[in-house]
Amino acid sequence: MTLDRNSLQALDRADPLAGFRAEFDIPEDLIYLDGNSLGVMPAAVPAQLRRTVQHWRNDLVGAWNSANWISLPNRIGSRIARLIGARDDEVICTDSTSVNLFKLAAAALRMQPGRKVILTERGNFPTDVYILEGLSELTGLKDHLRVVPREQVLDSIDESVAVLVLTHVHYKTAEMYDMAAVTRAAHDKGVLVVWDLSHSTGAVEVDLNGCDADFAVGCGYKYLNGGPGAPAFLFAAKRHHQRATQPLSGWLGHRNPFAFGDSYQPSPGVARFLCGAQPVLAMMPLDCGLEIFERVSMRQVRAKSLRMRAILLDLLQRRCTRYGFEFEPDVGAANRGSHLSIMHPESYAICQALIRRRVIGDFRAPDALRFGLTPLYLRHVDLWDAVEHLVQVMEQGEWDTESARVRHAVT
Amino acid sequence: MTLDRNSLQALDRADPLAGFRAEFDIPEDLIYLDGNSLGVMPAAVPAQLRRTVQHWRNDLVGAWNSANWISLPNRIGSRIARLIGARDDEVICTDSTSVNLFKLAAAALRMQPGRKVILTERGNFPTDVYILEGLSELTGLKDHLRVVPREQVLDSIDESVAVLVLTHVHYKTAEMYDMAAVTRAAHDKGVLVVWDLSHSTGAVEVDLNGCDADFAVGCGYKYLNGGPGAPAFLFAAKRHHQRATQPLSGWLGHRNPFAFGDSYQPSPGVARFLCGAQPVLAMMPLDCGLEIFERVSMRQVRAKSLRMRAILLDLLQRRCTRYGFEFEPDVGAANRGSHLSIMHPESYAICQALIRRRVIGDFRAPDALRFGLTPLYLRHVDLWDAVEHLVQVMEQGEWDTESARVRHAVT
Numbered sequence: 001m002t003l004d005r006n007s008l009q010a011l012d013r014a015d016p017l018a019g020f021r022a023e024f025d026i027p028e029d030l031i032y033l034d035g036n037s038l039g040v041m042p043a044a045v046p047a048q049l050r051r052t053v054q055h056w057r058n059d060l061v062g063a064w065n066s067a068n069w070i071s072l073p074n075r076i077g078s079r080i081a082r083l084i085g086a087r088d089d090e091v092i093c094t095d096s097t098s099v100n101l102f103k104l105a106a107a108a109l110r111m112q113p114g115r116k117v118i119l120t121e122r123g124n125f126p127t128d129v130y131i132l133e134g135l136s137e138l139t140g141l142k143d144h145l146r147v148v149p150r151e152q153v154l155d156s157i158d159e160s161v162a163v164l165v166l167t168h169v170h171y172k173t174a175e176m177y178d179m180a181a182v183t184r185a186a187h188d189k190g191v192l193v194v195w196d197l198s199h200s201t202g203a204v205e206v207d208l209n210g211c212d213a214d215f216a217v218g219c220g221y222k223y224l225n226g227g228p229g230a231p232a233f234l235f236a237a238k239r240h241h242q243r244a245t246q247p248l249s250g251w252l253g254h255r256n257p258f259a260f261g262d263s264y265q266p267s268p269g270v271a272r273f274l275c276g277a278q279p280v281l282a283m284m285p286l287d288c289g290l291e292i293f294e295r296v297s298m299r300q301v302r303a304k305s306l307r308m309r310a311i312l313l314d315l316l317q318r319r320c321t322r323y324g325f326e327f328e329p330d331v332g333a334a335n336r337g338s339h340l341s342i343m344h345p346e347s348y349a350i351c352q353a354l355i356r357r358r359v360i361g362d363f364r365a366p367d368a369l370r371f372g373l374t375p376l377y378l379r380h381v382d383l384w385d386a387v388e389h390l391v392q393v394m395e396q397g398e399w400d401t402e403s404a405r406v407r408h409a410v411t
Numbered sequence: 412m413t414l415d416r417n418s419l420q421a422l423d424r425a426d427p428l429a430g431f432r433a434e435f436d437i438p439e440d441l442i443y444l445d446g447n448s449l450g451v452m453p454a455a456v457p458a459q460l461r462r463t464v465q466h467w468r469n470d471l472v473g474a475w476n477s478a479n480w481i482s483l484p485n486r487i488g489s490r491i492a493r494l495i496g497a498r499d500d501e502v503i504c505t506d507s508t509s510v511n512l513f514k515l516a517a518a519a520l521r522m523q524p525g526r527k528v529i530l531t532e533r534g535n536f537p538t539d540v541y542i543l544e545g546l547s548e549l550t551g552l553k554d555h556l557r558v559v560p561r562e563q564v565l566d567s568i569d570e571s572v573a574v575l576v577l578t579h580v581h582y583k584t585a586e587m588y589d590m591a592a593v594t595r596a597a598h599d600k601g602v603l604v605v606w607d608l609s610h611s612t613g614a615v616e617v618d619l620n621g622c623d624a625d626f627a628v629g630c631g632y633k634y635l636n637g638g639p640g641a642p643a644f645l646f647a648a649k650r651h652h653q654r655a656t657q658p659l660s661g662w663l664g665h666r667n668p669f670a671f672g673d674s675y676q677p678s679p680g681v682a683r684f685l686c687g688a689q690p691v692l693a694m695m696p697l698d699c700g701l702e703i704f705e706r707v708s709m710r711q712v713r714a715k716s717l718r719m720r721a722i723l724l725d726l727l728q729r730r731c732t733r734y735g736f737e738f739e740p741d742v743g744a745a746n747r748g749s750h751l752s753i754m755h756p757e758s759y760a761i762c763q764a765l766i767r768r769r770v771i772g773d774f775r776a777p778d779a780l781r782f783g784l785t786p787l788y789l790r791h792v793d794l795w796d797a798v799e800h801l802v803q804v805m806e807q808g809e810w811d812t813e814s815a816r817v818r819h820a821v822t
């Protein structure tokens with residue numbers, strides 16, 4: 001295939017997902033390659049928020065029942081479940097990814113009496129490592145937190161390990177673990193696994209139950225388009241529901257929250273992983289984002305993502321190698337997620353120059369320029385235009401290291 | 412003073428806070444006595460949400476900076492600070508009350524090497540006790556959690572106690588601790604105190620620094636009118652910022668979150684109590700609610716609350732004793748917060764009957780009918796009308812135990 005702007009426009013015309021772009025409200029002049037950080041707004045959000053505000057205004061506290069807010073964590077969890085190969089009653093939407101990771105790692109640790117080691121990957125998304133530091137310090141197991149380079153993870157799984165915590169798709173390199181193989185290797189040694197699906201959910205096919213997965217967490221505001229700081233989710237395999245108890249045992253995880261009893265009795269189901277009240281107004285946009293996913297097959301999403309990723313990589317290598325960019329090693333397209341990072345010493349300044357041209361990627365320290373590929377609303381031609389802008393930035397020396405001082409925004 | 416409808420209307424005409432009712436959007440036909448559970452909607456909320464949605468739509472990930480979302484926890488925290496006698500940089504808005512309580516109790520526990528006991532009150536709001544159960548179990552101190560009857564709390568403070576966790580205003584009885592005296596008694600024994608201000612903030616005068624308080628948590632969706640499930644807040648005294656480290660050490664509590672370092676270094680200030688990203692759309696209504704409080708003195712709020720409480724108690728005692736209600740013991744008005752519970756074996760059914768008449772109070776197991784008094788938007792005459800409705804419910808036997816099966820909504 002000869003890649004030029006026309007051929008990419010032809011791909012857009014033939015794209016079975018092309019119609020989904022209209023489900024979002026996206027500024028026309030923008031090339032948005034940061035949907036892996038904060039997704040665009042589903043077009044249904046303003047009306048949904050107006051309805052929710054009216055429920056609050058009219059029904060007040062009664063709206064927890066009349067508008068069924070109380071079941072939002074379960075209802076939204078069910079919608080996420082089908083994207084990640086989970087059962088309806090194994091996923092719940094609540095709190096932040098970090099808080100949920102703490103709950104699940106703690107629950108898994110408690111299920112492994114006699115084992116003390118929490119194993120994770122150096123260079124994992126920082127909050128994952130930080131949370132495990134906090135947990136292991138609190139439980140007196142600080143010396144047993146094992147943070148090893150990626151290439152040593154598999155070999156470090158042994159009978160001393162209680163819990164393995166890995167991010168399925170790496171936030172920077174997009175390298176993707178073979179979830180089934182890693183889970184199997186861990187289970188062979190009696191190790192429980194917590195997967196972080198922040199860069200996977202809505203981006204790649206995930207089959208948690210097909211992999212016999214134990215636990216997982218993930219993010220609502222990236223590929224699911226749930227809005228800034230949307231609540232996260234967690235998955236706990238049904239077979240663990242009875243034994244997995246978590247320490248953030250707030251009242252909404254209680255078997256009967258409204259009995260106001262003096263002693264904690266966890267809910268029999270996944271609701272035991274709830275803690276306090278959830279931010280209703282922040283959950284509604286996530287529900288809008290997930291409603292769109294109800295009408296999509298993740299197989300189609302992944303197919304378009306793989307195609308876009310190959311095109312972008314090809315364009316960048318052909319047109320931008322001369323400017324000193326470095327590219328990812330070839331590990332096979334099937335082993336990467338839906339974003340792509342290229343390395344350059346001036347990535348931060350180049351990223352800012354692109355933003356001034358309304359091409360939004362992001363910078364990840366120390367030197368990555370990261371582009372997210374979101375099949376539901378990105379067009380193939382956007383890739384051509386983005387690379388064209390990057391070429392112009394480099395040709396015209398638009399990147400100005402001096403001006404690049406402002407701290408970059410949230411992942 | 413002779414209490415009749417006219418005299419209460421006269422009080423409304425003379426009420427210096429009367430004008431604030433117009434700052435909220437309240438259904439005209441409603442008598443809302445549940446603002447201690449979910450506050451009414453500030454009138455500014457719909458426009459504020461429209462602006463926030465536009466920020467998301469237009470600026471996308473850049474809005475974390477352009478709309479300054481990233482500083483929302485601090486900015487909202489500062490607004491709360493002045494309501495509770497704290498400094499601007501001692502309060503942060505984040506997560507739920509339950510999650511924040513876990514963070515602070517864990518931080519306090521870690522500051523007390525050699526001490527193992529967490530002390531709290533039986534009949535405290537359940538989530539507080541449940542969270543302490545979770546924390547003490549996770550840290551291997553399950554046998555050291557001491558939950559004692561209210562009247563034994565003070566006597567139970569000794570040198571074995573690491574942390575005392577108390578709710579300032581009791582969620583059911585509205586009994587209020589003398590924060591200064593209890594804090595002093597605790598400090599005398601080297602005990603750190605975490606106060607739960609859920610039923611205090613925006614309802615009664617609180618002077619944390621005047622009491623030499625250590626830590627506190629509180630709720631955004633009750634008297635602060637932040638909307639359903641609005642984020643909560645926490646307070647940490649400046650003198651503890653260096654030593655208090657908490658285990659939910661997510662990336663946004665890091666000294667430099669965007670350096671993406673492999674090792675957790677807590678922020679030097681109160682931001683160390685942040686964990687993950689915050690739900691922006693749920694924080695905005697809370698900011699609207701707090702903007703109103705900027706123009707109010709808590710002294711005036713408390714004065715009106717005390718007056719309303721005395722009126723309601725008097726009306727209930729005079730007109731409803733005959734129906735078998737029981738009333739709170741007299742501990743002095745100064746020792747109660749801003750809600751009032753009366754006890755009746757059929758409280759649940761009576762509460763439902765009142766709701767059908769558009770008088771909204773709530774039920775708290777096993778037998779309390781609870782009325783919240785919110786001085787910013789409640790009128791004195793509403794108290795008369797509410798009691799009139801209650802009398803009619805009782806006279807006409809409208810309460811139907813059989814129909815009272817539906818689970819009651821969130822506190």
